[in-house]
Amino acid sequence: MSRVIVVTSGKGGVGKTNTSASFSSGLAMLGHKTVVIDFDVGLRNLDLVMGCERRVVYDLTNVITGDATLNQALIKDKNCSNLYILPASQTKDKDSLTEDSVEAVIEELSSMGFEYIICDSPAGIERGAVIALTFADEAIVVTNPEISSIRDSDRIVGILQSKSKRAKQGGVPVKEHLLITRYDPDRVEASEMLSYSDVVELLKVPLIGVIPESKNVLAASNSGTPVIHIEDDPASQAYKDAVSRFLGNDVPLRFVSPRKKGFFKKLIGLNHGV
Secondary structure, three states: OOEEEEEEOOOOOOOHHHHHHHHHHHHHHOOOOEEEEEOOOOOOOHHHHOOOHHHOOOOHHHHHHOOOOHHHHOEEOOOOOOEEEEOOOOOOOHHHOOHHHHHHHHHHHHHOOOOEEEEEOOOOOOHHHHHHHHOOOEEEEEEOOOHHHHHHHHHHHHHHHHHOHHHHHOOOOOEEEEEEEEEOHHHHHOOOOOOHHHHHHHHOOOEEEEEEOOHHHHHHHHHOOOHHHOOOOHHHHHHHHHHHHHOOOOOOOOOOOOOOOOHHHHHHHHHHOO
């Protein structure tokens, strides 16, 4: 049976689409048949991050309106044979999505044998975002270690607990996972950024991973290759760790301690303090 995972955030620009791309890629790299759906109708960019923008012929809205089949709209990922992308429309309105139509798409994807259906939600609490989380079994709440991002993520957690189908039915609630992105332990040590433990304490959501700040995230996004494919990059390794934890493995956190200063840097710091 398929598991529906929504990747969501209250605030834009926190790395949600990059997370959807790397997380779905990570599952596929481990042999799981996975599809990632872009729910940002009118402002799609998942296809750019996945490097398949020139291969988009049909999209989610075309499937919903009956102008295309799922097989016509699904795009096979260039890096993972087990991964498919269902892009959003650039021209249609978010009102083209309805609960019934999205549920039908998810049910058909499930019947096609997809183990994981990743829903890349638009930021905020508008219709597209609420539709994306409606059928979620689990949610990855993406946030930066800053107060405004945390406050918006807290709002999203509240919506998950009240507007998802699971919440309305009063059954098992949506399982939530917290993913902290753009983390810099040196800035934490300098009291310029909240620590990951502070963020967990504020949101009360179990931590699945901490993604360190990395210039390669933007470079990978611009090149159309999710950062998880970049070997030896800390962000790539952190995403792989997060996927492993999601699958139930006990993996220690990495990249959350400040870098050790060398002797000369310490000496310079002491001299500055004189």
